[in-house]
Amino acid sequence: MATYPAVLSAKTVREAEQLWALTHGGSTWPLMVSAATSFVHRYQAAFNIRQPILVVAGQGNNGGDGYYIAKLLQQAGKPVLVFAPFGLPKQGLDAAQAMHEYLAEGGKIYATQAELTQAFVGLQTLSYQFSPTAKITYPVVIDALLGSGLARPLSQAGIDIINFINSNAQQVYAVDVPSGLDADTGQPMPVCVKATATHSFIAYKPGLLTANGPANCGELSLDSLGVETDVVLATDDKASSAAPKTSRWQYDPSFTRLPCRFGNTHKSCHGNVSVIAGIGNMAGAAIIASRAALHAGAGRVYLQCDPSHFAASLAQSPEIMFADNIHSVLASKAVLVVGPGLGRSEHARRVMTSILDPMHCNRQGLGVLDADALRYLAKHQQTVANWVITPHEAEAADLLGISAAEVTANRLVAALALYEKYQAVVVLKGAGTIVAHQAGVNFCHAGTPAMATPGMGDCLAGMIAALIAQGLSAVDAAITAVNWHASVGYQLAQTQRVVLASDICQQLKLTPL
Template identity: 45%
Template sequence: MQAVMTVEAIKAAEQHWAQRQGGETWSLMLKAGQAVARHARRHWPSAHRVLILAGRGNNGGDGYVAATELLSAGLAVDVLAPAGEPRSGSDAQRAQQRFQQRNGTLVDRFDAQQPWDLIIDAGLGTGHQGVLKAPWPALFEQVRALQVPVLAVDVPSGLDASTGQADGAALPATRTLSFIACKPGLLTGDGPGLVGLLLLDSLGVEADAEPFGHFLDDAPAWPPRPANGHKGRFGQVAVLGGAPGFTGAGLLAARAALAAGAGRVVWHTDGSGVQAALATQPELMTAAPDASAQGTLVLGPGLGLGSAADSLYQRYLNPETQGVLDADGLTWLSQQTQIPVMPHWVLTPHPGEAGRLLGCDSAAIQADRCRAALALAERYQSVVVLKGAGSVVAWNGELRFVHPGTAAMATPGMGDTLAGLIAALMAQGQSPDQAAQTGAWWHAYLAWQLAQHQRVVLATDVIAAIARADQYSG
């Protein structure tokens, strides 16, 4: 588990490090640039001609240092500074002068005919916010057209390292080498689609501030299954969802709960649901929609908002019950003037549902997904999984970033599957926050693994993979 720090906290850590060095920051830039060169040679050993895009600030300075190191290693290196010279008297200017003193080549334009093997993006770094300004958008369009590997320095240019929002012209990286600590924007929102493979080098700098959150870079453990276990030891899940016309939502949640190891799964459904269960998953138990539900609940997928559904929401959303509230259940919750107390519940909204719960639109949620998730968790005193690229889990002021997943999983029923998976983990004894982290991580990771071999991943594909999860743990 890696600490995730805000951009401001990382800047403060750099300042504290410099103070301990007598106010000198040059050696830190040397470390960063040398790390970039080292990673470039390690991951692209056959690259002989490199183009470095250098901005005017410290990110560009790191690029100039990397250029000098690669030049010394015998590579052909060109540096393009599209926004102009570094600021006078800065470390970046010193790095540029050092590169020129080694007879490094500064080019004045982007030449698409050059046979570059690697492009290093040392353009904008963590200081970027908002819309990219000229000359960057046109340049990045030319770079993308080359289809040459890109190594981003600290953060892909055009990505807001704090929020995960990105300009549409941002430059996607093949790999991103981030420094000191992971930044929130690399792990959620547009970040996962831009960073490529994320690497981290602390540069020997310790950030003393309290982490903003933590990134689960290793697989969370599944609940243990003792050798003498029986189904009665692994809990019960009750799925209340899948009204007529939306039967599949309840069925997917119930099947996911079974695949995740719940001892018994009871799907509260009508006659058509009973037939569907018998045909596709005979291990499921069924009960009438209004029968008393026991165990960990999945409430909302395909349940609707009519009077029958309303009575179920009012009946089960209280401090004594535990479960996962999803889909129609979240819409119902957003319409309530009095907020029910649900300390043992996990809410799993997508950005649109999160917007309804907070009284805003999905664009406002996406503008700062981390803050939105934390606000929802505080408002409802529950655990929140804000779904989407780079899902985040929030509760009681805590924040976790899980596996970023893949666009291949943008298919119907994925949320229903996640709800059933989390509920099964809760039924087996994991706390709501543990179950949310474990479920969200594995849900994204398994889909990502499947996407290595198929263009589109369906919810039923993930359900099958959940039961075989150990095969995907490499």
Template identity: 45%
Template sequence: MKPVLAAADVATVENAWASVQAGEDGTWPLMLAAGQAVARRVEALACDGTIWILAGKGNNGGDGYVAAWYLHQAGYDVRLIAPLGASRAGSDAERARRRWLDVGSEQATLPDSQPAVVIDALLGSGQQGPLAGSLAEMMMKVNRISASQLAVDVPTGLNANTGVADANAFQADQTLSFIAFKPGLLTGDGPGCVGELVLETLGIDAADWAQRLNLSIHWQMNTEPAWPARSPNGHKGGFGQVSIMAGSAGMGGAGLLAARAALAAGAGKVIWHTTHGIAQSALSAQPELMTATSDASSVPAAAIVVLGPGLGRTGEAYALCERLAQQCGAGVLDADGLSWLAAHPKALPGWVMTPHPGEAAALLGLSAAAVQADRCAAALALSERYEAVIVLKGAGSIIAEAGQLFFSHPGTVAMATPGMGDTLAGWIGGLMAQGFSSLQAACSATWWHAALAANLADQQRIVLASDLLPLMQAARPTSLDQGY
């Protein structure tokens, strides 16, 4: 786990640390450490040629000025571009700027030369709203340059808290974030802007300070979650039952994918409730499945239900959802099941809901655009309203429960294909059947689902849901890099 804090909370931690650790220097030692970290990162790139540093007038720009000073001392050719003017008098940023101007110069516009590296230290986590005027034009030009692009803390044009990015946001190859990750780096437009994401703590234990200060701390998963334990003398009867209520005429694949994923996750018994015709054709693809009629009375109360993928939105389907929500204490609600819930809202403690932004919007009475404008707030609102674990799908899926957020592997656009959500729902259900809590199952399945797809996308352009099934069965805790 690595900490994820809102931008304002990071500033609170910095100031609290300074009041205890730094004495009269305040937060200046942190700016020195951040600038040094940026310089080390540039040196690791081993690029020959000019280094452009785009420096703003706030603390992010101060980090850039410090990096410029250290790189100059190391013999690099540094060009400092300061389009936003001078720093505030008496600030750490002004101190960094004055120190740089003792050894170098600055200019307001981009040089005519071709850089080897561009460092973005313009706005950082202070970015609010769209870029405008000359700054937008500068970012447009910078993004067209063939050079290594390094963002300091947060790429310019990306909102650190919401993950909403301007059309001309800095497109980093690498982002060096300080003290804690910010939510906007991990979800929405963020994963498409940050490139490789690296955390530099500057020697501060953000989680500890957040607890001391009673901040609303969130966590991001940075290691692969474990699978449910299996004792040496275990048998299939001990690994739970998943009942798949999914897949109507013309949508049978949704149920089949969910059922196969539950099996691949390790559930001891998976029963797919569907029509006789669909069942017979499906068994040739997955003979380990059991099938039954679409009748809620045959589902035991102890079973984990995966309810909704391809189920349809008929009165009969909605009546089935109503009955199973009352009958079973735990399950996964997806797709058409979520449409039923939007029309008949009620709390579902013990359940996992897996909406995409459009479904989340219907559940909250908002537009999809409003959900995407602040995915973190939407996920938290859904969890509070429905008392369930929420997986808000999309780039950088978010898991929410009881006021806490968990950030998953960012995934890849290659997995924007049919059936991915059905597979995820079945996978979550399969882990719940084996004893994982709804939160454990949601976090684990969502991470693996995205990570395996991203790994496969290195080998092929498009990843289909069925491509992941054999990878699920083969995956082990050490089978992938840690990612973020």
């Protein structure tokens, strides 16, 4: 049994379905029934309305789920409309059987928007006065159009239907994957349904958890349907050259390993962090990283920065101490944060040369390379096995020697390639942060656009270093910090329009044990 909820590519999920069928009578039909039943149960409160519920059904298995969902709603006495803009499923498929069972319950299928509108208006007038001149707005839409089966860009007809859903629905509940979203990359193809919530089946798909997935799948839930996923490798064929053979992709939003404090202790028991950053006008980056390390629990935090920033640093956090030079920092064996606001001057080059000297890179838990340190690494490529690297997409592109657009197009493949090339724990920042490491990949679905503000990466780097200093492995520190950082930001965004890095820093020390 997997320790954490699995993440599988769409292809691997299909393989898992077929393997399940081999041991359950040779049919995947029971899975369709279970999926539809789970979906209706999951959103039963939302479906408890008098207005018509619109199911948009495709021709494949996702449409089959939709037809069986419509059957269950019909049986429960709900007003249901099924719209099949691409036509009916082919005979012999599970989807066709689901359609016939829906029709046997007295259901109807509408092929055009004109037919659908007429039927909707007729049902609406049964419950309240409806104005024929009003814009048609469907209170609840169930998206069962394409799901995870999309393998190529949408046709114009597909684009039009998805735009119709997005423009005319108050709430959208997606079956497995919002239609139009690439289940593996999280990229719209080129548009996708913007769901209120998504109920996925068997395993999470990478595209739900990164890139545009989190913004378009809404509230995310999963039902494994009793399908064992450990029997299939959780690796994407496109990334197989970069993924370790024993890798597993995992999504566990509750994963945190925050160190506890108890007993007869003192600051020396909780590790030292040294932040090497803040040259020229970049004092903020250094201060944010240092404050984050303090508030995340490091016993001591040293800052080596431009001396002109000392007063500002002390004003923000008088607990911060200052390091004299790079040699004293390296001799201290502190966990390092290198790069925020370091610049790309000759001084920065000398600092990086000293830090990445093989003499200093042979012990575990060295720390975090971020920002300008990554730009240096991209030009002087070497493996950095004992580090955590924290690139955003543009920095990842430099490190891999590709364009930022290529990283954006498939963040998972980029993260795996970074791990393969640099042998470090990789934190690929952005919407749906990805942590790639020797044991596999961890996804983070949390976070919010409100966190798109300066200094967020500096804050995360300080948090990771503080957790390493307190005894966590680099992998556990990276995953814990990513989840912690995102969840704190999300909580703050419930009461404020934007979330600043300093807001995150302040909140860290308030996190209960």
